[in-house]
Amino acid sequence: MAHDAPSSSFPLGRLLHVLRLTAQMPPPRRPPLPSHADSLPGCFLPLSWSACAQCCVDLKSCQTASIVTADASAQVRNHADAQVQTEALEPVSVQPPSRCDIPRLAAFLRRVEAMVIRELNKNWQSHAFDGFEVNWTEQQQMVSCLHTLGYPPAQAQGLHVTGISWNSTGSVVACAYGRVDHGDWSTLKSFVCAWNLDRRGLSPRQPSAVVEAPSAVLCLAFHPLQPSHVAGGLYSGEVLVWDLSRPEDPLLWRTGLTDDTHTDPVSQVVWLPEPGHSHRFQVLSVATDGKVLLWQGIGTGQLQLTEGFALVTQQLPRSTKLKKHPRGETEVGATAVAFSSFDPRLFILGTEGGFPLKCSLAVGEAALTRMPSSVPLRAPAQFTFSPHGGPIYSVSCSPFHRNLFLSAGTDGHVHLYSMLQAPPLTSLQLSLKYLFAVRWSPVRPLVFAAASGEGDVQLFDLQKSSQKPTVSIKQTQDESPVYCLEFNSQQTQLLAAGDAQGTVKVWQLSTEFTEQGPREAEDLDRLAAEVAT
Amino acid sequence: MNKWTNTGQEPEPLPSSVPGPTATDLGEPQAEVEETLKRIQSHKGVIGTVVVNAEGIPIRTTLDNSTTVQYAGLLHQLTMKAKSTVRDIDPQNDLTFLRIRSKKHEIMVAPDKEYLLIVIQNPCE
Numbered sequence: 151m152a153h154d155a156p157s158s159s160f161p162l163g164r165l166l167h168v169l170r171l172t173a174q175m176p177p178p179r180r181p182p183l184p185s186h187a188d189s190l191p192g193c194f195l196p197l198s199w200s201a202c203a204q205c206c207v208d209l210k211s212c213q214t215a216s217i218v219t220a221d222a223s224a225q226v227r228n229h230a231d232a233q234v235q236t237e238a239l240e241p242v243s244v245q246p247p248s249r250c251d252i253p254r255l256a257a258f259l260r261r262v263e264a265m266v267i268r269e270l271n272k273n274w275q276s277h278a279f280d281g282f283e284v285n286w287t288e289q290q291q292m293v294s295c296l297h298t299l300g301y302p303p304a305q306a307q308g309l310h311v312t313g314i315s316w317n318s319t320g321s322v323v324a325c326a327y328g329r330v331d332h333g334d335w336s337t338l339k340s341f342v343c344a345w346n347l348d349r350r351g352l353s354p355r356q357p358s359a360v361v362e363a364p365s366a367v368l369c370l371a372f373h374p375l376q377p378s379h380v381a382g383g384l385y386s387g388e389v390l391v392w393d394l395s396r397p398e399d400p401l402l403w404r405t406g407l408t409d410d411t412h413t414d415p416v417s418q419v420v421w422l423p424e425p426g427h428s429h430r431f432q433v434l435s436v437a438t439d440g441k442v443l444l445w446q447g448i449g450t451g452q453l454q455l456t457e458g459f460a461l462v463t464q465q466l467p468r469s470t471k472l473k474k475h476p477r478g479e480t481e482v483g484a485t486a487v488a489f490s491s492f493d494p495r496l497f498i499l500g501t502e503g504g505f506p507l508k509c510s511l512a513v514g515e516a517a518l519t520r521m522p523s524s525v526p527l528r529a530p531a532q533f534t535f536s537p538h539g540g541p542i543y544s545v546s547c548s549p550f551h552r553n554l555f556l557s558a559g560t561d562g563h564v565h566l567y568s569m570l571q572a573p574p575l576t577s578l579q580l581s582l583k584y585l586f587a588v589r590w591s592p593v594r595p596l597v598f599a600a601a602s603g604e605g606d607v608q609l610f611d612l613q614k615s616s617q618k619p620t621v622s623i624k625q626t627q628d629e630s631p632v633y634c635l636e637f638n639s640q641q642t643q644l645l646a647a648g649d650a651q652g653t654v655k656v657w658q659l660s661t662e663f664t665e666q667g668p669r670e671a672e673d674l675d676r677l678a679a680e681v682a683t
Numbered sequence: 684m685n686k687w688t689n690t691g692q693e694p695e696p697l698p699s700s701v702p703g704p705t706a707t708d709l710g711e712p713q714a715e716v717e718e719t720l721k722r723i724q725s726h727k728g729v730i731g732t733v734v735v736n737a738e739g740i741p742i743r744t745t746l747d748n749s750t751t752v753q754y755a756g757l758l759h760q761l762t763m764k765a766k767s768t769v770r771d772i773d774p775q776n777d778l779t780f781l782r783i784r785s786k787k788h789e790i791m792v793a794p795d796k797e798y799l800l801i802v803i804q805n806p807c808e
Contacts, residue, residue, distance in 0.1 A: 251742070254797060255734070256712040259719040262793040262800050265780065269791055270726045273806050279784060666786075 287661070293609075293621055296644070297656040299354045301327065301343045304652055309340060311648025313370035313634055317377045320640025321348040322358075324380055324394070325654045328366030330633060340366045342382055344394050347656065359394040361401075369418045373431060381433045383416025389435045389445060389453060403447040409522040410455040412437035417485045423494065432456065438502060440481030441521065442509075442530060459509070460517035460527040461499070466507070467534050481519065488545040492552035498569075499531075500542030506557050508533040508569055536573045538563060544587045550595035551674050558585035564600055564610075568678055575677070576616065580608055586631060592639040593664055595674040599645060601632035607647050609663060613673060623657060625649050716743070728805045730788060735759055735799040742798075754790075758801050762794050 304327040313326035324344035343357035366385040373379035378395035379402065388411055392400040405411050416437045422444070424430045433445045433453065444457040461482040486500035495511040509530035517527040539561030548554040553569045562581040565574035583603030591597035596612040600619075605626035608619040625632050630650035638644035643664045645657045724732045724745055733751055734743040739759035744751040766778040781792040793800040 251736075252712045252716060255742070256715045256719075258795050258798045259716060259734075259800070262795065263719050263723065266723060266791065266793050266800060266802055267726065269780065269782070270723075270729065270802065270804055273782075273789055273791075273804055274727050276806070279806070 287665075291660055293623055293660050293663075294658050295655050296658045297345075297347065297352070297354060298653055299323070299325075299343075299345050299357070299656070300651075300653040301341060301357055301360065302355055304341045304343070307338065309338075309366075309652055310633055310650045311652055311654055312366070312368050313382070314636050314646050314648045314654060315370045315372045315380065316636055316638045316640075316644075316646065317344075317372040317380075318374055318640075319377050320638050320644075322346050322372075322377065322394075323636075323638075323646050323654065323656065324359075324370055324372065325634075325646075325648050326363075326367035326370040326382055327652065328368050328385060330368070338366060339364065342367055342370065342380065342392065344380075345654075359397065359400075361392050361394065363390065364388075366415075368415050371419045371421055371433075374421050374423075375429060375431070381419045381421065383419045383435050383437070385415045387412035387414060387416060387437060387439075389416060389419060389433055391433065391447060391453065401451070403445075403451055403453045405445060405453040405455075410443065410458070410524055412439050412441055412443065413521075414439035414483070418487050420487055420489060422489070434487065436484040436487045436499065438483030438485060439521075440483055440519075441527070442484060442487070442499070444511075455523070455525050457511070458523050458525045458527045459511075459513075459530040460519040460521060461501070461507070461531060462518050462529065464518060465515070465529040466531050481521075486542055486545045486557075488547045488555060490547045490552065490555075491549045498545045498547060498555050498557075500545040500557055500559070502541045503537060504540055504542055504559060504561075505537035506535045506542060506545060506555070506567060507531045508535070533569070534572065535567055536565075538565060540584075543585065544589075546589050546598070548590050548595070548674070549592055550590075550671060551678050554674070554678050556588045556590065556598055558588035558600055560584045562602075564588055564598075566677075578610070578617070580610075580619065581606075584631065586633045587635050589635060589637055591642075591663065592637050593642045594666055595670045596677075597663055599635055599637070601635045601647055603631040605629040605632060605649065607632055607635055607645070607657065609659070611663070612677065613670065621660075621663075625655055626651055720745075723800075723802060726804075730803045730805055732803075733801040735801065737797050754801055754803075755799075758790065758792055759799060762792050762799060766794065 308329075309327040310329055311325045312328040312330055315324050316322070317324070322344050324342060327341045327343070329338070340363050342361040342363060344359040345352065345354075346358045349358065363382065363384060364386070365388070367382045368385055369383045371381050373381070378393050379391060380394060381389060381391045383389050386407070388407065389405045390401060391403040393402045394400060412435065414437045416435050418436050420434045421431045422434050424432055424446075433447075434442065435445065436442050440461040442459040442461070443455055445453040446456045448454050461484060463480045463482055466482065483502035484499045485502055488498045490496040490498075497509050497511070499507045499509055501507060510532055511530070513528050513530050513532070515529045517529040519527060521527065538557065538559040540559050542557050542559040544559075545555060545557045548556075555567055555569070556564055557567065558564045558580075562579055562583060562585055564578045564580055564585060566576045566578075567574045580600050581602035581604055585600055585602055587601040589599050591599065594611070598610050600608045600610065602608060605624060605628070607623040607625055609621040609623070611620040614620050625647055626649045628651075632647050632649045635645060635647040638646065643659050643661075645659055646654055647657065648654045720732055720734070720743060723729065731746040731750075731754075732744070733741050733746065733754050735741050735755045735758070739756055741751045741755040746754070762778070762781055765781050769776050769778045778794055781794065783790040783792075788803055788805045791802045791804065793802075
């Protein structure tokens with residue numbers, strides 16, 4: 151095909167040929183083509199049309215590599231179709247009665263009422279079941295130590311276990327290593343270690359996850375829903391959130407050292423549900439600089455401050471006489487926090503001054519503080535309770551009664567407070583040294599545990615005795631203090647405690663501490679109702 | 684002149700809103716139901732009362748919604764099972780009352796063809 155002989159140059163080509171003929175120029179290369187003109191003798195007259203048509207012809211051939219084909223047959227033997235769709239559970243509610251049912255309902259009630267009243271009376275007066283108890287589970291008589299866990303590199307550095315937490319499934323216990331008795335800034339690296347107790351081949355000296363932290367971790371809290379997310383508060387004032395399921399890069403979010411961060415070591419971190427989104431959580435941190443800060447993790451790995459509160463002595467409610475009356479805008483250091491299980495915005499703060507404070511997230515008054523902050527700081531305190539003899543190290547709100555909470559501090563006493571009055575309901579001396587942690591039992595309304603500076607974990611059952619502990623578990627042999635303890639809310643017979651020697655011991659409690667007695671909730675109500683006049 | 688045709692059907696029963704000699708009884712079944720339930724509820728130690736219909740749906744209750752639904756569904760199934768147990772052992776026999784004693788309280792179920800009355804009582808210790 152003549153590519154470069156467009157129709158406009160066709161007459162030109164003819165002209166060229168005529169000129170060649172006359173000028174005796176050799177003809178252009180063209181493949182021979184049998185035609186009538188060639189076979190005529192004597193005269194060679196190329197046919198212009200065929201010449202032009204052939205003037206630029208190139209033969210090219212191309213071929214792909216051979217295609218390999220293969221045959222195979224497949225057959226599905228049997229198949230089934232299924233459609234799956236989840237539906238939001240519609241809450242079944244009480245059906246309002248329709249009109250025509252009422253006479254029949256009345257007739258039914260008339261029929262059964264007499265019998266039911268008779269049975270109710272019989273039951274009320276019956277002694278048939280007095281002292282009758284059925285044991286469905288194997289009874290554990292003694293408290294025993296299930297696991298003794300430790301991380302040798304941390305123990306070699308002389309680090310203490312400062313925080314302990316169970317995860318949301320109850321199978322992983324994590325501990326934070328640090329030191330509680332540092333007087334100055336420390337650049338000691340510390341660790342967060344986690345052991346999975348349900349895993350076979352659990353090695354007590356080798357945690358299933360270890361995370362290094364740039365500074366001593368003083369408190370730890372696992373996410374309430376995500377089994378691998380854990381938040382920790384550092385000696386430097388930072389709050390970090392790690393994901394223990396990613397060993398190569400566990401750090402999820404951090405506050406960094408900004409103007410908003412705490413300027414003092416963080417005493418406690420707590421996860422709070424976001425208002426409105428019950429499955430998203432924020433981290434609340436309290437520190438001895440008097441600030442209570444609420445952080446939200448945003449996508450860039452940064453924890454951003456969403457709300458902040460500051461405790462200033464001037465703004466504390468004067469519901470009780472405080473021993474010292476400092477002037478000016480001195481901050482009140484917060485050393486412990488506990489949220490009420492009944493009102494998600496109500497919380498109790500333990501302070502360095504020894505007095506618990508009842509606070510709320512929903513306050514509007516601004517705090518009189520000059521601390522810089524990107525979010526306006528508010529004053530959260532609503533009520534001040536009578537103080538301890540020294541700083542409070544731990545508070546715990548009862549999961550069974552909305553008004554009761556415990557606080558424990560350096561005076562070795564545990565105070566049981568009701569939120570309705572300032573002086574405590576009871577005050578128990580558990581130790582001659584400090585008390586570092588106190589926790590209510592998640593299953594028995596009248597039981598709580600306390601960690602003492604003498605190396606004991608003391609379990610108190612208010613039903614049995616209101617004066618002395620029911621069980622006193624010796625955790626350390628050399629009387630070094632036990633710094634933290636936590637009950638496992640999923641496997642309620644487990645209690646984990648961490649001490650100054652860097653070991654975490656998981657205790658299995660006897661059945662008397664894990665099964666509710668018949669009238670415990672009422673006994674607790676009665677206890678709470680003993681408001682001193 | 685009207686021509687009456689026989690439709691071959693029974694006349695419909697009178698709706699209760701039709702005024703007549705039954706008008707004075709209209710409020711009574713309702714009040715009677717409420718009074719009976721109140722009497723049972725105010726008995727010594729009673730924590731809650733639930734009335735369940737034949738399909739297991741609660742129609743009257745003094746407890747909160749989620750607890751009511753749980754009690755209604757579970758006890759309805761248990762009552763049916765208890766009834767069939769009694770009948771299987773002796774076809775001439777039938778279930779009259781069901782009591783479940785637990786560590787914390789006692790649940791009493793009065794069964795019937797159309798309804799179920801569940802009462803939860805805290806016995807004195």
